[in-house]
Every structure is written in C-alpha cells, then in structure tokens.
Amino acid sequence: xxxxxxxxxxxxxxxxxxIHDGEVVFVGMRLPLVAFAVAKELHAPAAVGIFxxxxxxxxxxxxxxxxxxxxxxxxxxxxxxxxxxVMALLQRGRIDLGFIGGAEVxxxxxxxxxxxxxxxxxxxxxxxxxxxxxxxxxxxxTHEPRRFRERxxxxxxxxxxxxxxxxQSVGLSGGGPxxxxxxxxxxxxDDSGDMILTSLHPGITxxxxxxxxxxxxxxxxxxxxxxxxxxxxxxxxxxFDTLG
Amino acid sequence: MSKRRLDKTTSLASAxxxxxxxxxxxxxxxxLESLIPFAARHEFVRQGKKALTLIGPISDILFDELIxxxxxxxxxxxxxxxxxxxxxxxxxxxxxxxxxxxxxxxEHSNFTITLALKAAALGVPFLPTRTGAGGDIIKxxxxxxxxxxxFTGVQLTAVKAVVPDVTILHVQRADMFGNAHVWxxxxxxxxxxxxxxxxxxxxxxxxxxxxxxxxxxxxxxPGILVDAVVHEPLGAHPSPVQGFxxxxxxxxxxxxxxxxGREDFLAWLKEWVxxxxxxxxxCAKLGIQQVGTLRITEKRLPVGEVNYGC
Numbered sequence: 001x002x003x004x005x006x007x008x009x010x011x012x013x014x015x016x017x018x019i020h021d022g023e024v025v026f027v028g029m030r031l032p033l034v035a036f037a038v039a040k041e042l043h044a045p046a047a048v049g050i051f052x053x054x055x056x057x058x059x060x061x062x063x064x065x066x067x068x069x070x071x072x073x074x075x076x077x078x079x080x081x082x083x084x085x086v087m088a089l090l091q092r093g094r095i096d097l098g099f100i101g102g103a104e105v106x107x108x109x110x111x112x113x114x115x116x117x118x119x120x121x122x123x124x125x126x127x128x129x130x131x132x133x134x135x136x137x138x139x140x141x142t143h144e145p146r147r148f149r150e151r152x153x154x155x156x157x158x159x160x161x162x163x164x165x166x167x168q169s170v171g172l173s174g175g176g177p178x179x180x181x182x183x184x185x186x187x188x189x190d191d192s193g194d195m196i197l198t199s200l201h202p203g204i205t206x207x208x209x210x211x212x213x214x215x216x217x218x219x220x221x222x223x224x225x226x227x228x229x230x231x232x233x234x235x236x237x238x239x240f241d242t243l244g
Numbered sequence: 245m246s247k248r249r250l251d252k253t254t255s256l257a258s259a260x261x262x263x264x265x266x267x268x269x270x271x272x273x274x275x276l277e278s279l280i281p282f283a284a285r286h287e288f289v290r291q292g293k294k295a296l297t298l299i300g301p302i303s304d305i306l307f308d309e310l311i312x313x314x315x316x317x318x319x320x321x322x323x324x325x326x327x328x329x330x331x332x333x334x335x336x337x338x339x340x341x342x343x344x345x346x347x348x349x350x351e352h353s354n355f356t357i358t359l360a361l362k363a364a365a366l367g368v369p370f371l372p373t374r375t376g377a378g379g380d381i382i383k384x385x386x387x388x389x390x391x392x393x394x395f396t397g398v399q400l401t402a403v404k405a406v407v408p409d410v411t412i413l414h415v416q417r418a419d420m421f422g423n424a425h426v427w428x429x430x431x432x433x434x435x436x437x438x439x440x441x442x443x444x445x446x447x448x449x450x451x452x453x454x455x456x457x458x459x460x461x462x463x464x465x466p467g468i469l470v471d472a473v474v475h476e477p478l479g480a481h482p483s484p485v486q487g488f489x490x491x492x493x494x495x496x497x498x499x500x501x502x503x504x505g506r507e508d509f510l511a512w513l514k515e516w517v518x519x520x521x522x523x524x525x526x527c528a529k530l531g532i533q534q535v536g537t538l539r540i541t542e543k544r545l546p547v548g549e550v551n552y553g554c
Contacts, residue, residue, distance in 0.1 A: 029327070051429070052276070052354055053275065053276040053277065053278070053429035053430075053431050054429040054430050054431060055429045066327075066328050066491060066493050067277040067327050067328065067491065068276070068277065068429075069275065069276055069277030069278035069428075069429055069483070069484060069491070070277070070278075070484055070490075070491050071428075071484050071486050071487075071490060071491075071540060074278075074428045074429060074486050075486075075544050080427065080428055080429050080430065081429075081430060082358075082430040082431060082432060082433070082434055082435070083276070083301065083354055083355075083358045083430075083431050083432050084358050084359075084362060084432070084435065087354070087355040087358060087375075090355070091355070091373065091374060091375065114351060114380070114381070118340075119336070119340070120335065120336050120339035120340050121331075122323045122324055122325035122330070122331065122332065122335075123321065123322055123323040123324060123325075123351065123352075124322050124323065124351070124352070124353040124354070124381060125301070125302055125322050125323040125353070125354055126322070126353060126354035126355065127353070128353040128355075128375065128376045128379055128381055129353050129354060129355040129356075129375045129376070131379075132374065132375045132376060132377065132379075133374075133375070154380050155378070155379045155380045156379060156380065156381065157379065158376075158377070158378050158379050161378055166378065167378070170377045170378030171374060171377045171378075171398075171399070172374070172377050172378060173374065242493075243328070
C-alpha cells in the first residue's frame with residue numbers, strides 16, 4: 001500500500017466530510033461506500049446509509065466490500081427490503097444526501113452516464129432517481145476536459161438544468177447538486193446554479209483546473225486548499241478501500 | 245411445466261428448455277449485485293437461445309455475457325456493465341458496432357424499471373412517478389408517457405408496464421412447490437416474480453415444506469407463481485449469496501480482461517460455458533480450493549425469537 005497520499009484518498013476524505021451527523025444518506029457505489037464507512041466511524045455516528053439494493057444500515061460494513069450487495073454489507077443491517085422501498089424514501093423526500101457520478105458533468109451539475117457519440121456508457125442505475133429527489137447531491141468525478149463539458153451530451157441525472165429555477169419548472173423536488181469533488185479540487189454552486197471552484201487539492205493550480213474544464217470556470221472569492229485526510233481518516237480509508 | 249403441479253423440481257436444462265423460448269422477454273439479475281442466476285445464463289448459451297429481451301436493473305456481467313454470446317436482441321435496463329470494473333465490453337461492441345448483432349435498448353433508471361415491473365405485477369398498464377423529470381431517459385421512448393393526475397392536475401411521467409415472459413431467480417431455499425425463502429437485499433426480485441408469466445427458481449437448498457411454513461414471513465416468492473424449481477448450489481457464482489457464498493471479485497475482474505477483445509471473449513465463452521456440460525462440471529473447473537475460499541462458514545443467526553404461536 002502506498003505511503004504517499006493518493007488523489008483518490010483526498011477525494012474520499014472530502015466526500016466523507018459532506019456526510020453530516022444524523023443524516024440519511026443514499027450511499028451509491030465505489031468511493032462513497034468508503035466515504036460512508038469513514039464518516040460513520042469518525043464524525044457522523046448517527047448517519048444512516050441507504051443502499052439502492054434495499055439495504056438500510058446504521059453502521060459501517062462489517063468488513064471491506066466491493067459492492068453494496070456483498071455479504072458484510074447485509075449482515076448487521078437494520079433493514080433489508082427492496083428497491084421500491086428505498087426509492088419510496090427518495091421520492092417522498094426523506095433522503096438528505098445522495099452521492100452520484102458520471103462520465104460527463106456540465107457547469108450546472110447535470111450528469112451523463114448513458115451516451116456520447118463515440119461511447120455507449122453503462123447507464124443511469126439509480127443516479128437519475130437520486131439526482132431527482134435527494135435534498136442535496138454530491139458529485140464525484142475524475143477531472144478531465146472530455147468529462148467537464150459546457151453541456152452534457154445526454155442528460156441522465158439532473159443537476160441545476162439550465163440554471164436558477166429550472167428544477168422547480170420541470171417538477172423536481174430535490175435540491176440538486178451542492179458540491180462536486182473531483183481529482184483536482186472541490187466545487188460548489190452559486191445562486192444561479194453555476195459551478196464555482198472552492199478548494200484546490202495540494203499542488204494543483206487554478207490554471208490546471210481551468211485547462212481541464214470545458215467552460216470559463218469561476219472561483220469563490222477565497223479559494224482554499226482542500227484539507228488532506230487526517231491520520232485517522234487515512235487509516236480508515238486504507239482499511240475500507242478495496243478498489244484503490 | 246405448470247404452476248399447478250405439486251412437485252416442480254426439475255433439472256436446469258429442462259426448466260430452461262420448457263420455460264424459455266426464442267424471442268422471450270426474460271427478467272434476471274433482479275437483486276442487483278447478489279443472487280444473480282448465472283447458472284441459468286450458461287444454460288441459455290448452451291441451448292443456443294436467440295433474440296431474447298433481457299429485463300433487469302443492474303445485471304452485473306450477466307447481461308454482458310449473454311449479449312456477447314449472441315442470445316440477445318433487446319435490453320430493458322438501467323445499467324449494463326461490470327460493477328467492480330466498469331464498462332461491459334460486449335455491451336459496447338453490440339451497441340456501438342453491432343457485434344455480434346445489433347442491440348435495441350430501452351433506457352430506464354432503477355426506479356422506473358422497478359415501477360415498470362410493479363405495474364405488471366399489479367396488473368395495471370402503467371404507474372406514475374416524478375423521477376427523471378427534465379432528463380433524457382424519459383424522453384422519446386416507448387417505455388414512458390405523460391399522465392395528468394385527476395385529483396391535482398399535476399403532470400407526471402407514466403411508466404409503461406413491462407411483463408416478462410419468464411423471471412429467473414436464485415434463492416437460498418425453496419420447497420418442491422416453489423415457495424421460496426429469500427434473505428438479504430431484494431432489489432426488484434419480488435416485483436419481477438409477480439409480474440412474469442412464468443418463474444424459474446434456482447436454489448441452494450430444496451427443503452421440506454415444513455421449513456418454509458415455519459417462517460412464512462420469509463416466503464417472498466409464493467409457489468403459486470412458480471413453474472420450475474432447480475436445485476443448483478453455487479448457481480449464482482460469481483455473485484454472492486448471503487449465508488452461503490462470498491462474491492468472487494477476482495472472477496469479475498478476470499472477465500473484464502477476457503472480454504476486452506472479441507476473440508478473447510469467444511475463447512473465454514468456450515472455456516467457461518460451451519465446453520462444460522452442466523453446473524457440476526463448472527464447479528469442478530472452479531476447483532475445490534476456490535469453492536472452499538468462497539464458501540461462507542460463519543453462522544450469524546437471528547437472536548430474538550419469532551413466535552408464530554397461535
């Protein structure tokens with residue numbers, strides 16, 4: 001295991017910090033699985049995790065997992081039901097936070113996981129549903145020019161659409177994306193629904209971020225350095241990250 | 245085969261031969277990442293099933309393999325790929341280049357495919373939802389329409405019912421009538437069983453009817469829905485089965501490498517499917533050591549009593 005800090009580990013720690021204590025969190029796959037375990041152990045002991053296969057659990061998986069369906073994520077769960085039950089929680093407005101990702105994201109936080117003209121992508125899974133209904137979403141992405149586009153080529157999971165007021169106008173009850181955690185930095189959204197840079201990972205410059213972003217990116221008045229994982233966070237990340 | 249027989253136990257080969265026909269709509273991989281009926285998929289390939297429509301939310305590599313084997317004409321799904329590794333190469337080859345044959349797609353999200361099956365299970369033509377509004381999945385597709393609420397006037401998306409000809413489920417245990425005990429995450433397994441014309445169960449154990457009747461709340465699939473029951477231990481490999489088998493992560497990653505190129509995939513298909521007559525031969529090929537590594541030996545039993553006393 002690498003002793004140097006991996007970008008992936010910075011991203012997981014940043015995602016974990018988005019989980020506030022007591023929140024009901026729609027966890028998702030890959031990095032958020034680890035972020036949930038870290039948050040539960042450290043700063044959000046009362047958070048509850050919802051998994052789209054129907055699992056609800058109020059403690060981290062009993063051992064590291066690759067998918068939400070792995071036996072250590074079922075054993076010790078508080079409830080195992082069906083997809084329709086956890087989707088009911090979403091549509092009814094009972095989910096505080098959902099994690100989603102995609103192959104493409106645009107300036108308003110809309111995501112594409114279905115199609116580009118060249119590539120057939122796997123599809124939505126539950127992402128379109130989480131994006132529709134969670135009170136807020138956090139997007140996790142690798143930051144590359146082909147992924148950060150002015151406009152997504154297919155709208156799988158709704159962000160702020162075309163800007164302020166769009167979500168209400170189409171009838172989406174969730175609040176849309178609040179943060180974007182990428183391999184270069186962390187972003188939030190201004191009142192018009194436009195993405196703004198708020199922190200840079202160590203060693204990354206604003207110029208690098210702009211060079212990897214397909215639109216003229218605005219920055220928060222103060223751009224900070226993303227806080228690196230604490231010793232405790234890092235130990236948990238390395239314990240639970242089976243795909244790193 | 246019929247739902248009205250007393251003893252529905254049969255071999256996998258005969259269950260698939262009698263219940264699944266070329267051109268059928270088949271729902272499988274319905275619990276998401278666990279309890280995926282992989283043994284049944286191998287039988288599809290061996291029997292040369294054609295022009296199937298596959299239905300399911302997230303099938304892991306099950307759909308990708310069947311697409312690569314040339315069994316599939318259409319997919320109704322929310323996601324097709326390899327959960328641990330990302331893309332499904334056979335899926336991409338079929339959609340992008342028509343190899344081995346063109347593939348029709350009906351896009352869904354996990355919620356909408358659930359509602360499509362739930363509508364079929366309820367015997368209604370559609371169910372309304374708010375999901376996906378403003379997005380591209382619900383646009384211009386045969387699976388979605390618009391409906392106005394008669395009570396509030398609010399406009400909602402109508403998700404059209406999807407009726408599988410056959411639903412195939414792997415479960416922990418069933419009796420010979422097809423009453424199945426299932427535990428762990430359920431995905432859309434129950435909706436898909438109620439929605440389908442025919443249901444095939446593969447199971448780790450066939451148990452006496454008294455085992456089922458002793459805990460009826462755990463009977464998620466009632467036998468009156470079921471046409472065939474197949475005793476197929478390890479029939480979900482490489483996916484996990486709570487209380488029986490861990491997920492074989494290495495197998496999924498190996499598949500990712502072996503399916504990257506078409507020629508490699510065909511060699512893999514010959515080695516792991518076509519050259520093996522049945523699941524017994526498959527387990528022997530996996531090897532006693534690997535099977536032993538995957539077997540769950542820990543006991544984690546309910547603590548509080550469930551008293552059905554009357």
